[in-house]
Amino acid sequence: xxxxxxxxxxxxxxCRWRLPRGSRPGMHVPGIVYADAAMAAELEHDPALDQVANxxxxxxxxxxxxxxxxxxxxxxxxxxxxxAFRLSDGVVAAGGVGYDINCGTRIIRTTLTRSDLEAVTDRxxxxxxxxxxxxxxxxxxxxxxxxxxxxxxxxxxxxxxxxGLGWPDDLETCEERGAMDGADPGLVSARAKERGRGQLGSLxxxxxxxxVEAVDEVFDDRVAAAFGVSTGQIVxxxxxxxxGLGHQVxxxxxxxxxxxxxxxxxxxxxxxxxxxxxxxxxGQEYLAAMRAAANFAWxxxxxxxxxxxxxxxxxxRRSADALGMxxxxxxxxxxxxxxxxxxxGESVEVLVHRKGxxxxxxxxxxxxxxxxxAAGQPxxxxxxxxxxxxxxxxxxxxxxxxxxSTCHGAGRRQSRHAALREQRGVDLVSLLRAKGITVxxxxxxxxxxxxxxxxxxxxxVVEVCDRAGIARKVARLRPIIVxxx
Amino acid sequence: xxxxxxxxxADIGIEAWGESLPLAFEEAARAMFSLMVDLDTxxxxxxxxxxxxxxxxxxxLVGWLNELIGLVDSEGLVFRRFVxxxxxxxxxxxxxxxxxxxxxxxxxxxxVKAATYHRLALDxxxxxxxxxxxxx
Numbered sequence: 001x002x003x004x005x006x007x008x009x010x011x012x013x014x015c016r017w018r019l020p021r022g023s024r025p026g027m028h029v030p031g032i033v034y035a036d037a038a039m040a041a042e043l044e045h046d047p048a049l050d051q052v053a054n055x056x057x058x059x060x061x062x063x064x065x066x067x068x069x070x071x072x073x074x075x076x077x078x079x080x081x082x083x084a085f086r087l088s089d090g091v092v093a094a095g096g097v098g099y100d101i102n103c104g105t106r107i108i109r110t111t112l113t114r115s116d117l118e119a120v121t122d123r124x125x126x127x128x129x130x131x132x133x134x135x136x137x138x139x140x141x142x143x144x145x146x147x148x149x150x151x152x153x154x155x156x157x158x159x160x161x162x163x164g165l166g167w168p169d170d171l172e173t174c175e176e177r178g179a180m181d182g183a184d185p186g187l188v189s190a191r192a193k194e195r196g197r198g199q200l201g202s203l204x205x206x207x208x209x210x211x212v213e214a215v216d217e218v219f220d221d222r223v224a225a226a227f228g229v230s231t232g233q234i235v236x237x238x239x240x241x242x243x244g245l246g247h248q249v250x251x252x253x254x255x256x257x258x259x260x261x262x263x264x265x266x267x268x269x270x271x272x273x274x275x276x277x278x279x280x281x282x283g284q285e286y287l288a289a290m291r292a293a294a295n296f297a298w299x300x301x302x303x304x305x306x307x308x309x310x311x312x313x314x315x316x317r318r319s320a321d322a323l324g325m326x327x328x329x330x331x332x333x334x335x336x337x338x339x340x341x342x343x344x345g346e347s348v349e350v351l352v353h354r355k356g357x358x359x360x361x362x363x364x365x366x367x368x369x370x371x372x373x374a375a376g377q378p379x380x381x382x383x384x385x386x387x388x389x390x391x392x393x394x395x396x397x398x399x400x401x402x403x404x405s406t407c408h409g410a411g412r413r414q415s416r417h418a419a420l421r422e423q424r425g426v427d428l429v430s431l432l433r434a435k436g437i438t439v440x441x442x443x444x445x446x447x448x449x450x451x452x453x454x455x456x457x458x459x460x461v462v463e464v465c466d467r468a469g470i471a472r473k474v475a476r477l478r479p480i481i482v483x484x485x
Numbered sequence: 486x487x488x489x490x491x492x493x494x495a496d497i498g499i500e501a502w503g504e505s506l507p508l509a510f511e512e513a514a515r516a517m518f519s520l521m522v523d524l525d526t527x528x529x530x531x532x533x534x535x536x537x538x539x540x541x542x543x544x545x546l547v548g549w550l551n552e553l554i555g556l557v558d559s560e561g562l563v564f565r566r567f568v569x570x571x572x573x574x575x576x577x578x579x580x581x582x583x584x585x586x587x588x589x590x591x592x593x594x595x596x597v598k599a600a601t602y603h604r605l606a607l608d609x610x611x612x613x614x615x616x617x618x619x620x621x
Binding site for chain 2: 046048072075076079098099100135136137191194195196197199205206248250251254255258270271274412413415416418445449
């Protein structure tokens with residue numbers, strides 16, 4: 001049984017709230033929730049807070065169970081959850097990464113501006129929808145099996161670039177340069193490989209998208225210049241992950257970890273929190289399989305990048321190079337990584353789980369690409385399809401407080417069912433068209449489920465991160481074309 | 486026999502019921518595929534058999550639904566009818582009837598990533614009831 005802890009949220013300041021250690025039995029550390037007063041009030045009856053408390057009971061957790069302002073009800077971990085564990089006596093939880101391993105975002109620049117799109121918006125939308133397969137069981141252009149799939153699981157976006165699906169420079173601006181070391185394809189089950197073999201270069205369904213967006217406001221000229229964006233510029237924003245392959249790796253290891261936890265006597269407050277000690281065989285095997293799935297996701301976003309470049313080239317009759325279609329950045333928001341962080345003034349290696357949270361390293365961090373060293377790591381925050389998305393930058397506060405992490409999106413506030421009910425009879429395609437947004441979607445019902453009102457306003461989510469100093473706003477992006485499953 | 490969806494902010498819960506637990510399991514599978522496609526449009530041209538072993542019956546339900554989800558991605562199949570022929574504490578055998586996805590006919594909707602253990606509940610009834618949350 002979960003204990004309701006919501007009433008115990010204590011204000012720290014205007015954007016931080018504490019869930020004290022005593023909120024439920026067994027918490028090793030407090031919970032810290034980043035939220036404004038309105039968000040905190042909305043959280044009052046949300047099971048997500050119980051999940052923040054549950055994570056605090058896991059062995060080896062460091063400092064606090066954290067929740068970003070886009071926190072919402074997940075299973076096991078809340079979505080928007082961040083937690084770091086000591087390597088010596090801490091755990092790794094498959095549910096702390098989630099089913100869509102390395103679900104993440106990527107922005108591709110262009111040298112185009114809004115006016116360049118006016119006459120060709122529909123054609124570009126059609127080209128993108130045709131070249132980026134989306135929807136239920138969507139398949140990419142080529143099936144990849146056997147040793148080729150294993151090479152993808154090891155090489156990630158690097159494999160894709162080596163096989164003609166991108167430019168070497170694309171890798172310079174990917175988290176992990178598009179491939180994590182320590183991936184072991186041999187630990188990815190046959191079922192996972194069967195699910196993924198046809199899916200490289202496909203978007204999937206749900207909240208995943210390809211959007212063509214325009215930069216409509218710049219908040220930080222210096223950083224925007226470093227990132228190569230300016231007002232009016234057209235960019236492409238991708239959001240997708242490791243498809244069925246990653247989902248199956250999570251499913252497989254939830255079973256393995258459930259057994260491991262039972263054997264090692266870890267008391268689980270929730271089956272979805274199944275975990276194994278990082279040092280254990282199961283823990284190490286999960287991490288090696290997770291890295292393989294993460295690499296599949298990086299290869300997938302790279303393959304989609306290639307398709308997007310093809311679509312622009314077909315419409316504008318200029319090469320992607322001539323259109324300036326370089327990768328601004330690519331970042332994971334469902335992942336677990338060994339990183340060095342300060343704990344009690346001492347620098348230690350910990351395993352950071354980001355379950356719907358984005359890495360947000362500040363300027364001069366060694367893992368920030370050299371070209372952005374003085375600015376910081378780009379942080380790409382998708383909003384909802386009817387409003388806007390944000391480009392942010394990592395900040396020092398993230399290193400001090402959140403293990404180098406910040407929010408990952410708007411966060412749902414309404415279930416799919418409730419959203420559909422509210423949007424019944426509303427012609428969303430026309431409504432969006434009136435706002436200058438062209439939509440291509442394989443299933444119209446999805447539009448109702450993904451309507452703006454189903455999400456928190458991402459602007460207020462980003463505002464809390466900015467005020468708390470765990471990321472800073474750089475620019476706001478408005479959608480022009482939305483392609484979804 | 487029947488099913489309905491339950492509210493979950495990011496994902497979808499399904500509640501299914503029937504005269505016996507195997508029938509409730511079958512309804513849960515129908516509920517899951519009803520989120521993916523219009524079941525009335527699916528023909529029974531392909532069959533697949535699933536066998537699942539687990540520590541308890543709840544895990545059998547989650548394991549079985551995950552087997553079916555795997556077949557959607559790996560073989561491109563969707564199903565409309567399910568027969569759970571054997572259900573014990575630790576083993577399940579079922580046969581599922583459907584066909585390859587045809588976007589033109591099936592009006593495909595949501596992809597289901599996985600069946601989860603979150604708020605998993607089984608009740609022998611009568612009527613037997615199950616509740617499972619699906620990751621969308």
